[in-house]
Structures are given as structure tokens and as C-alpha cells.
Amino acid sequence: MRMRDTSSNRQMIGTLIFILIGPILWALQLTLIYGAQSSLCAFEVGIGANGGNVLAAGTVIGASVLCMALAVAAFVMPGASYRLITGASSPDDQWPFLTSVMRILAGLSLLAMLYAALGAVLLPACAQLR
Amino acid sequence: MSTQPDNLPLPNKGPRPEHELEDLKRVWATPKGFRIVTAVNNTVVGTLYIGIAFLFFVLAGILALVMRTQLAVGDNAFVGQDLYNQLFTVHGTTMMFLFAVPAVEALGVMLLPQMLAARDLPFPRLSAFAIWAYIIGGLVFFSTIFYDLAPKGGWFMYPPLTLTEYSPGDNADFWLLGIGFIEISAIAGAIEIVVGVLRTRPPGMTLARMPIFAWAMLIFAAMIIFAFPAVILATMLLEIERAFGWPFFTAELGGDAVLWQHLFWFFGHPEVYIIFLPAAGLVSMMIPTMAQTPLVGYRLIVVALIATGFFSFGLWVHHMFTTGIPALSLTFFSAASMAVAIPSGIQVFSWIATIAAGRERLRLTVPSLFILGFLFIFTLGGLTGVMVAIVPFDLQAHDSYFVVAHFHYVLVGGMVFPLFATFYYWAPLVSSRMLSERLGKWAFWLMFIGFNVAFFPMHITGLAGMPRRVWTYPSNMGWDVLNTISTVGAFTIAAGVLVFIIDLFRNFRFGNGPENPWNAGTLEFLPNDVYSTRSIPRVTSRDPLWDRPSLSREVEEGLHYLPGAPTGGRETIVTSAVEAEPQYVIQMPGPSWTHLAAAAFTAAFFLLLTIKQVTIALTCGVLAIAACLVWTWQLDKPSQGEVDIGGGIKLPTYMTGPLSHSWWAMVVLMLVAASLYVSYFFSYLYLWTVSPEVWAPAGSPAPPSLLYPLGSAAMFVGGSALILWAGRRLPEEGRSWSATPLLLVAAAILIVGAIGLEVLGHIGTGLDPKASSYGAMVYMAAFLTGQAAFATVILCLFAVARQVTGQLDRRRRVTFDNAALFFYYTSAQGLFGLVLIHGFPRLIG
Numbered sequence A: 001m002r003m004r005d006t007s008s009n010r011q012m013i014g015t016l017i018f019i020l021i022g023p024i025l026w027a028l029q030l031t032l033i034y035g036a037q038s039s040l041c042a043f044e045v046g047i048g049a050n051g052g053n054v055l056a057a058g059t060v061i062g063a064s065v066l067c068m069a070l071a072v073a074a075f076v077m078p079g080a081s082y083r084l085i086t087g088a089s090s091p092d093d094q095w096p097f098l099t100s101v102m103r104i105l106a107g108l109s110l111l112a113m114l115y116a117a118l119g120a121v122l123l124p125a126c127a128q129l130r
Numbered sequence B: 001m002s003t004q005p006d007n008l009p010l011p012n013k014g015p016r017p018e019h020e021l022e023d024l025k026r027v028w029a030t031p032k033g034f035r036i037v038t039a040v041n042n043t044v045v046g047t048l049y050i051g052i053a054f055l056f057f058v059l060a061g062i063l064a065l066v067m068r069t070q071l072a073v074g075d076n077a078f079v080g081q082d083l084y085n086q087l088f089t090v091h092g093t094t095m096m097f098l099f100a101v102p103a104v105e106a107l108g109v110m111l112l113p114q115m116l117a118a119r120d121l122p123f124p125r126l127s128a129f130a131i132w133a134y135i136i137g138g139l140v141f142f143s144t145i146f147y148d149l150a151p152k153g154g155w156f157m158y159p160p161l162t163l164t165e166y167s168p169g170d171n172a173d174f175w176l177l178g179i180g181f182i183e184i185s186a187i188a189g190a191i192e193i194v195v196g197v198l199r200t201r202p203p204g205m206t207l208a209r210m211p212i213f214a215w216a217m218l219i220f221a222a223m224i225i226f227a228f229p230a231v232i233l234a235t236m237l238l239e240i241e242r243a244f245g246w247p248f249f250t251a252e253l254g255g256d257a258v259l260w261q262h263l264f265w266f267f268g269h270p271e272v273y274i275i276f277l278p279a280a281g282l283v284s285m286m287i288p289t290m291a292q293t294p295l296v297g298y299r300l301i302v303v304a305l306i307a308t309g310f311f312s313f314g315l316w317v318h319h320m321f322t323t324g325i326p327a328l329s330l331t332f333f334s335a336a337s338m339a340v341a342i343p344s345g346i347q348v349f350s351w352i353a354t355i356a357a358g359r360e361r362l363r364l365t366v367p368s369l370f371i372l373g374f375l376f377i378f379t380l381g382g383l384t385g386v387m388v389a390i391v392p393f394d395l396q397a398h399d400s401y402f403v404v405a406h407f408h409y410v411l412v413g414g415m416v417f418p419l420f421a422t423f424y425y426w427a428p429l430v431s432s433r434m435l436s437e438r439l440g441k442w443a444f445w446l447m448f449i450g451f452n453v454a455f456f457p458m459h460i461t462g463l464a465g466m467p468r469r470v471w472t473y474p475s476n477m478g479w480d481v482l483n484t485i486s487t488v489g490a491f492t493i494a495a496g497v498l499v500f501i502i503d504l505f506r507n508f509r510f511g512n513g514p515e516n517p518w519n520a521g522t523l524e525f526l527p528n529d530v531y532s533t534r535s536i537p538r539v540t541s542r543d544p545l546w547d548r549p550s551l552s553r554e555v556e557e558g559l560h561y562l563p564g565a566p567t568g569g570r571e572t573i574v575t576s577a578v579e580a581e582p583q584y585v586i587q588m589p590g591p592s593w594t595h596l597a598a599a600a601f602t603a604a605f606f607l608l609l610t611i612k613q614v615t616i617a618l619t620c621g622v623l624a625i626a627a628c629l630v631w632t633w634q635l636d637k638p639s640q641g642e643v644d645i646g647g648g649i650k651l652p653t654y655m656t657g658p659l660s661h662s663w664w665a666m667v668v669l670m671l672v673a674a675s676l677y678v679s680y681f682f683s684y685l686y687l688w689t690v691s692p693e694v695w696a697p698a699g700s701p702a703p704p705s706l707l708y709p710l711g712s713a714a715m716f717v718g719g720s721a722l723i724l725w726a727g728r729r730l731p732e733e734g735r736s737w738s739a740t741p742l743l744l745v746a747a748a749i750l751i752v753g754a755i756g757l758e759v760l761g762h763i764g765t766g767l768d769p770k771a772s773s774y775g776a777m778v779y780m781a782a783f784l785t786g787q788a789a790f791a792t793v794i795l796c797l798f799a800v801a802r803q804v805t806g807q808l809d810r811r812r813r814v815t816f817d818n819a820a821l822f823f824y825y826t827s828a829q830g831l832f833g834l835v836l837i838h839g840f841p842r843l844i845g
């Protein structure tokens, strides 16, 4: 079976999105954690001693776990992810290329997400540096 | 993976009829004499584009020499403080906006069609328009340095320094309007590149076989689409504050100068990768040729390009480490700064592996030398980059000469050296003679040694405490010797560039150069003429010229696809985005004065606004729109029936709906508009977190009664419904009368009404845009949607005119589809704005 993207835009655009699953999740994680943490700190919601903030740290970790779990899922089940996004069955022509690019990107994104989430474990959520 | 046996019969049989070649030559002929300015062919406008970008490099370089002369010794009085401020601002701005981005975009315009064996990019007049707009706008911007009118706020123009109180006069406005305008032209080019790479590849060039440069340009263009709108919004906000006093950045009234930094760096950091990625793409094309072996780790390089593109958006706050943001936020961006180093590392290792795997020893040609120079310099710049990404170190090095050294290592190493490699490597595509290897080697060594002599000492002057952007320094600081060395280095670089210019004068001659002089494997080295290749090859591997040695001859004999000009005009094959299966033949416009006039009047509009000549500016604006209308009136040619491109494939010559290239371009344009609006949304929330005390309902008049937004919303939705209905009532082919025009006009009236009502509501509550940042933000939402609505109305009226003149019907409906898409987009944005502006204060109130 060959992939036919000639008649379907969903498949053309979907394939591009499929490749980008990892980085898209990374962008989502950054938006969620930066947005939540800076607004909670700006409005001093949930601030504890020494600039700690259980609520902010919790949101950061929760959002990170969610995004990372999705990235892992895509990594483990590329075929199912492809079908979900494009609504078409996984092609065999370029499949090795598409999956490996998707997987390596997902792996890199997982690493980047982990880096960002670690900060929340190590630092008080709302303290200033100086 | 790259090689596949291809035993299929060739698409077309030879010998081809003689008229085919004559047709191609006639249809694609370059206009003669002074009419050459009307040319739109990528080889002509692309070369012009690169030439002008190089001119700006030289001009900004001369400013750098003036600065270095001033700094050669302490307590120097060669140039004064005020002029020095203008010099570094214009040098930095010109290098970033008028040289680096345009130069790589120019390479895209020039090289992509050849690499993809397309006859041209899908919107040739759009790229020509973008190029002329840039040339006119850029030259005027640069000339301000001669009239003491140049901006002085540094290339990132931070407020409050750039607010009217501290920067009176028109200087800053030249930056805001001039650069804002040039960004728009960069976006136009980006739309062209996205659609070109995704839809005009040759049959069989699947994503997995795309040349790396095409990947790099695709990501480059996508990054422009998401990054540039942020700075366009920033320049709009600052210009509106300067001209009308809406306090977006003034702290007493609830604004915040750090908002500028967020918006600027959300663009500015991706910007450095926008400059670097295409250069890396070029290097990935040249190294395999010089080593005569396929690129090692093709997939990894694709991954690296994509990952860099994405992660670079997560770095912007690292330029703001010293602004007092909570420590944890900083770690998020510090983390991304670490992550982005990985893909760059992958690329460097892939290149080294390719060199090592070479079938023969790396040929030490001029392009190879510049590439090795690039690897050395860029890697050092990357190392200092990781250093300043470490927050405590940055607190020390910030705003010192260490940073000047760092970013010149990255920019000059990462972009200028690959660019010179490119000049030498691809010159035979447009010049009948190759550039000289001997002069090239001189140019390289002078530039390489000069560069390190000039910039390496700056790391030390920086650590010794010398701040950047100082016009002079006291002689007793111990900085003199290092600075003198830097200056000597700067002049050595200039000598290298001069040698290159001499080489150009001696050897560059327009024409087709020797065929495949480097024995490269990619399509741009197929025999070329004004029409690109004689026939469009079927591609079965990544290095087609290596894997199928007969390809050049077959293509030249017209044995592959589309060997003639069957529609009688300019055309190329459109293929599907992933598989590159042929879908239809696109008919493209030829030379014209219209886009040229549009560019000149648009530039005049912006520049005259800068010097507050509002009436003439508006006249020029109207003329620009008129020129655009005449230009687009000539597009959307009717179907010429099916054409046979060979291999038993018959393709339609007209396409509408989601498969058409114009639909894709519209969608990309909508992404641009949406990014702009998302930046606005961020700014609204950001200013609220900074100054909740000026927000309604407590700090400002409460929003008007809900009847206003509900009325507006009804008009947006009603207008969209009318458009949907109008689409169903398009006339049969060959007829020009139906209800569609009336429905379009009614919809246009509704969308204007929706915005009018929204503004009236706020005026009614007494909300003043000058009183607080809240008021300014509220009116800004309507302003942004108003802009989109203005474009929508023009599109609707244009569609009406097309139908009345019998050029719009059920089949030939691209004009209508474009108007409809943008109408839906504008309505959606408008509705979102209503929810934000009326809902948010009620939510927090």
C-alpha cells in the first residue's frame, strides 16, 4: 500500500504535524509552565516561605508529566498516532523516514521538557535570583 | 536508502519537436533594456536580491570600520558620542535586517527553484514585490545616517529610551516604520518559500528525498511566520505610543518597558537561528560535494534543523536574565538554551563525519576553506553561547564586550563564512565564469585571520569590564592595546572583502556557467536556462545526478516531464506535499510594472508617514492598493483544459479549494495574522499582571453593556453566514449574474459595522486610550481586527468586480475563495477579541 496524499489535505498537513509531535508538546509544556508559574507568582497566589509555592511547583510538574507522557506515547506507538492525526493508515513508502524523524524529535523534546521541569524540583517557585 | 533502481521508461519520447524549446525560450525570455526592472524570474530577481543584500553588508561594514577607528585608542575624538550611537544602531540594524535575513531569503528565491527543478516559485510577482520594497525601503533607511536622522537606540530599540521623551525627533520613527515595513516584505518572501518547497517539488521528490537546503528554508520560512509578527506588533505599539500617546510602555500609566523586551526577543532570538539555519543548510549541500560522498546522517540533520527551529522559540527570556524575573522562569529558558545546543552539535558532527567518510580527501577549494572557517568560528561562538546561557555568568558578562565578541562569532561564523562559500560554490549558476580560486583563497585567509584578530581580544576586553556601546573609554583602563589589535583585525577583514569584490569585477559575467563544475549530486547543477531545466526530472533518490548519470542528458533532451509550454504561458508542475505526486499545472504571471509600482508606493507610504507627511503618504497608500489590484487582476487565468506532461499523466491547469497553491498561501497568511494576534493576547495579559490597578472594572471605566459585544458578534457571524451563502450562489460557468455580489457587499458592510459598534461602545463608557495601558490595549484589539477587516473588505469588493466582469464563477472561483477564507479568519479573530475585552474584566471584577 502506498501513501496517497494527492487527494487529501488532511493527510498532507497531518503528516507534517505527525513529524512535529514532540516539539509541539514541548511548546505546549513551556507555555503551560511559564504561564502558570509567572501568573501565580505575580499575584502571590499560594506563596509560602522563602518564595516557595507549592501550587506553582505542582502545576509545573503536573503539566510536564502530562506533556511528557503524551510524547512517550507517540514514541512508542507511531502507527496509532499517525492514524489519529491524519485519519489514514500508516504508509510504507516513507514510513521509516517519517517515524525515525518523529521519534528522534520526540526524544529530544522529552529531554528538553525534563530539563525545564527539573527547575521546579530544585528551586523555590517564586524567589528572585538576587 | 538514497539509491533506488529506476528502470521505468522515461516519461517522454525523443526527439522532441523543435518548437518546444523555442516556446520555452520565448515564454520565459528576460525583458530587455530598462524593462529588466519588470522581470520576475527567480534567476534575475534572486541575483538582484543577493547583490543588494551584499551591498548592505559592505555599507554596514564601512560603518563598523568607522567605529573601530574611533575605538582604536582611548580618549579618541574621531567621531562624537551622538554619531557613535547612530553608527552602532545603523550597523546592527542593517546587518540583521537588511543584510543577514534578506541574503538568506535571496538565496532561497534564487536557488530553490533550481534545486527543486521548478520553473519558478509559485508567486513570482510576490517575491519581486518583496524585493523591490526591501531595496527602496532599505536604501532610504540606511541613508538616514548621512542626515543625522538615524535612530540611536541600538538595534533592539529598548523603550523607555526610545519613547518620545528621551528620543525626540524622527530618528526612532525611521527604525520603527522602516524596519516594520521591511519585515512585511520578509514575510511575503516566507509565504512564497513555504508554498514553493511544499508544492513545487519535482515528481518523486518525497519529503525523505528533499535537499537539505529545502528543509532548512522551509523551517526558516516557518520561523519567520511565527517570529516576525511579534516584532511587527512591538513596532506598531511603540510607534502608536510615540505618535498618539497610547501608553503601552510608560510605567506611570500602567505600561511596561519590559513588554517590549518580551516581544522583541520572542522575535529576536529565533532571528539568529533564522539567519543560521539556511546557512547550515547550505553547508550541508556543499560538504557532500567537496567530499564526493552522500551526507552522513541526513535524518539527523533534518531532525536538528527542526529541533533548532522549535527550541529557538523557547529562548527569548535568556536575553532578559538580568531584568528581575523569578528564578524559576529563568531556569525554563536556561533549560531550553541548553537543549538547543544539542541539535547544533548533531549537525557539526554530521559534517565532520561526512568529511571523514569522503570517497577522496576533502577538496580544499575556496568553498571548503570558508566552510572550515565557519566550523571553527561558529563552534567557538557556540561555546561562549553556552557560557552566557548560564545565568550567574551572564549577570557578569551582560552588556560587555564579551557579548559583542560572542554574537559576532556566531553571526559572522555562522552566516558570513557560509555565505562566501556559497558565492564561490553557486556562482556558475548565474555567471558564465567561475570566480577565481586564487583570489578566493586570499579573501578567505584575510577574512579568517582578520576576524579572529578583531574579535578574539573582545572576549578579554569584555571580561576586563569594557561595556559595549561606548563611544570612547579612558586611556588608563588597560584596554588600549586590545582595542588597537581589534581595529587592525577589522581592517584586515575589510581587505579580504575587497579582494572578493575585485574577484567579482574580474570574473562575474551574467550567463550560464560551466555544467556541474564541482560534480555535485543535486538538481541545481542540471543544465539550466531562463526556463530552469528543459524538462522537469522524475526524482528517485537524494543525489539524482550521482545516482543517474544520464539524467542531465535526458532532461536536456526533454525526455522528462513538461518539456514544453503547453498552456502558452509560464507554468510549472504542482505536486503533493509529502509524496510529490503531480497534481496540476500552475499558470504563472510574467514581467510587469504593477508589483514594482506597488512596492514603490508602499515604501513611499511608510517613509512619508515617518516624516509626518500624512496627506501625501495616504495618497501613496491608495496608489499602492490600486497597483496591487491591477496586479492581481491579471492573475487567476482561466483553465486551459488538461495538459499532457508525459508518462501518461494528464493534469488540469486550474485548481481551486484546499488543494490549490493559493489556498495554502492564504492559510499561511492567516497563520501570520494569528501569530500577531497571539502576541497581542500575550501583551494584554502581561500588562495586566504588571499593572492590575489600571484594569477595569476597578481602575478604568467598566466595559459597556453586553448588548454591544453581542451586536458585534451577531454581525461577525451574520457576515460569515452571508459569505457561506454567497459561495453557494456563484454563477454557472460563462454567466456573470447571481446574488453573490450583493451578498458580498452586505457581508463587507456587516464586518465594518461589527468593528464600528465595538469602538462606539468603548467611547460611550468614556474609556480613553491615552489614559492607561488598559485603555490603549482595549482600542488596540479593535485596531488590529479593523486592519484585517480592511483587507477583507478589499478582497470582497475585488471578488464582486471579478464576477461583474465575468471572471468569477462556480469553477473559476479562487478570488472568491480567498475573500471567504479571510472573512472567516477575521470574524474568528474579532469574536475572540470580544470575548477577551468584554469577558476578562468581568471575570476579574
Ligand code: HEM
Residues within 6 Å of the ligand: B061, B064, B065, B067, B068, B088, B089, B091, B092, B093, B095, B096, B100, B153, B154, B155, B156, B404, B408, B411, B412, B415, B416, B454, B467, B468, B469, B470, B490, B493
Ligand atoms: C565583519 C565585520 C564586522 C565588524 C568589524 C563589526 C564591528 C562591530 C562593532 C564595532 C560594533 C559596536 C560595538 C559596540 O559599540 O557595542 C558592532 C555591533 C554590532 N554588530 Fe557588528 N561587526 C561586523 C559584522 C557584523 C555582522 C555580519 C553582523 C550581523 C549579521 C553584525 C551585527 C552587529 C550587531 C547586531 C551589533 C550590535 C549593535 C547594537 O549594539 O545595537 N556585525 N559590530
